[in-house]
Amino acid sequence: MSEERKLKLIWDFRGPDAEITARHHAVHLKEYRNSHKLQMDITGSEKQSEAHAIAYLVVTEKEMPAVRDALKPHRGQLFQGE
Secondary structure (H helix, E strand, O other): OOOOOEEEEEEEEEOOOHHHHHHHHHHHHHHHHHHOOOOOOOEEEEEEEOOEEEEEEEEEOOOHHHHHHHHOOOEEEEOOOO
């Protein structure tokens, strides 16, 4: 039996406060993950450049449609990690 694919939902933030905003958004993603009892325990933020940062939430493929519709991420990709 193959393991369900994991997807990284991504929110992009741009401008001089992008890193701070992404970090703050990641806090809310963690709260959402906890309140909706999602399977994966992976959220966070990453600085991409001086004017671009992301917040992300990793979900299972089965959870993705409901989370996508509720939270409207800017994009997504296969999660290449744990």
